[in-house]
Amino acid sequence: MRITVTGAAGQIGYALLFRIASGAMFGPNTPVSLRLLELPQALAAAEGVAMELDDCAFPLLRSIDITDDAAEAFDRSNVALLVGSRPRTAGMERADLLSANGAIFAPQGRAINDNAADDVRVLVVGNPANTNALIASAHAPDVPDARFTAMTRLDHNRAVARLAKATDSAVASISHLTIWGNHSSTQYPDLSHVLVDGDSIDVDREWLESDYIPAVANRGAAIIAARGSSSAASAANAAVDHMHDWVLGTAQDDWTSAAITSDGSYGVPAGLISSFPVTSTGGDWQIVEGLDIDEFSRARIDASVAELGEERAAVEALGLL
Numbered sequence: 001m002r003i004t005v006t007g008a009a010g011q012i013g014y015a016l017l018f019r020i021a022s023g024a025m026f027g028p029n030t031p032v033s034l035r036l037l038e039l040p041q042a043l044a045a046a047e048g049v050a051m052e053l054d055d056c057a058f059p060l061l062r063s064i065d066i067t068d069d070a071a072e073a074f075d076r077s078n079v080a081l082l083v084g085s086r087p088r089t090a091g092m093e094r095a096d097l098l099s100a101n102g103a104i105f106a107p108q109g110r111a112i113n114d115n116a117a118d119d120v121r122v123l124v125v126g127n128p129a130n131t132n133a134l135i136a137s138a139h140a141p142d143v144p145d146a147r148f149t150a151m152t153r154l155d156h157n158r159a160v161a162r163l164a165k166a167t168d169s170a171v172a173s174i175s176h177l178t179i180w181g182n183h184s185s186t187q188y189p190d191l192s193h194v195l196v197d198g199d200s201i202d203v204d205r206e207w208l209e210s211d212y213i214p215a216v217a218n219r220g221a222a223i224i225a226a227r228g229s230s231s232a233a234s235a236a237n238a239a240v241d242h243m244h245d246w247v248l249g250t251a252q253d254d255w256t257s258a259a260i261t262s263d264g265s266y267g268v269p270a271g272l273i274s275s276f277p278v279t280s281t282g283g284d285w286q287i288v289e290g291l292d293i294d295e296f297s298r299a300r301i302d303a304s305v306a307e308l309g310e311e312r313a314a315v316e317a318l319g320l321l
C-alpha cells in the first residue's frame, strides 16, 4: 500500500505515521510504503521523523520517501492523507482562509488526478476539511467524487466517548450514533438512533441541547484551550479508524460517520461533502438510508449543511471550483 501523508512533519503527522507503519491502519498483513509531502522549510524535520520511523524497525514498513514535490509525493499512491493546511491566524477572515487553502488543495487535487493509482482513496484532515476536500475533488476530474472524503471520525469518536461516560457504559456498547454536516461547531451529533447495549435510550432534551451537543461540537476548541495546540493523537487515531473502515469494512450491525460527497440523501444538496451515517463494504462508503429524521434533527442538519453551502459559494466566488 503506497500511502502519501501531507504535512508529515506536523503534530498530526508525528502521531499518524507511526500508527500506519505499525499496521494499525491496514492490518498486520499489508506492507506499507510512506511518502511524506512537506513544505521546503519542514523537509529537515520530516527527515528526522523518518529517522525515528527507521529506528522502530517496523516489519511492515518497506520505504519512506520525503519530498516537497506533489507530483512525486502522489506518484502511484493508493491512499492520500491530506493533513497539511493553512491554519486560521488572528484577524484572518473566512474568505482569506479558504483562499489560502485553495492554493494548497487545488494543486494537490491536480497532482492526485495526474499521478495517483487508479484506486486512490483520499482523506482530508486539514481544516476546513469538508471544503478543502471539495476543492481537491474539483481539481481531480478523472478520480470519482466518491474517493474524496473529509474527516468527521474524530467528532464521531468524541461523541461516542462522551455518551459512554454520561450513560456509565462501555464505549463498545454504544452504536448507531451519527455526526451530520460540517467538521465545525455547527456539526450535529445525533443520538436519535443510538443503542446502548442494543437498547434505545431516553435522551433528556435539556441535557442534549445545553450540554452534550455543544460539548461535542466544541471539543476541538476545548483541547486547544487545554493543550495550547489542537488535537493531534486523537486526530491521527481517527484517520486510522476512517481509512481502516473504508478499506477493510465497518463493524457489522453498526455504522460510523464520514464526510462524503452527497447524492442528495436526507436533503443534503448533491455534490456537497457532508458528514453522514455510513457503512463500508467492498471498499466503498454507502450512506445509511431510510432513517427517521425528526424536527429537532432536521433543523440542526439543515443549519450545518447551510454552512457547507456558504463555504462552497465562497470558494466558487474565488474561482476555486
Ligand SMILES: NC(=O)c1ccc[n+]([C@@H]2O[C@H](COP(=O)([O-])OP(=O)(O)OC[C@H]3O[C@@H](n4cnc5c(N)ncnc54)[C@H](O)[C@@H]3O)[C@@H](O)[C@H]2O)c1
Binding pocket: 006, 007, 008, 009, 010, 011, 012, 013, 037, 038, 039, 042, 083, 084, 085, 086, 087, 104, 124, 125, 126, 127, 128, 129, 151, 152, 154, 155, 183, 230, 231, 232, 235
Ligand atoms: N478533521 C479533524 O478532525 C481535525 C482534527 C485536528 C486537526 N485538524 C487539522 O489538521 C491540520 C493539521 O494539524 P497539525 O496539528 O498537524 O498542524 P501542524 O501545524 O502541526 O502541521 C501542519 C504541517 O503541514 C505542513 N504544510 C502546510 N502546508 C503544506 C503543503 N502545502 N504541503 C505539505 N505540507 C504542508 C506544515 O509545514 C506543517 O508541518 C490543521 O488544519 C488542523 O486544524 C483537523
Ligand SMILES: O=C(O)C[C@H](O)C(=O)O
Binding pocket: 127, 154, 219, 220, 221, 223, 230, 231
Ligand atoms: O477544532 C479545531 O480547530 C481543530 C480540529 O478541527 C479539532 O476538531 O480538534
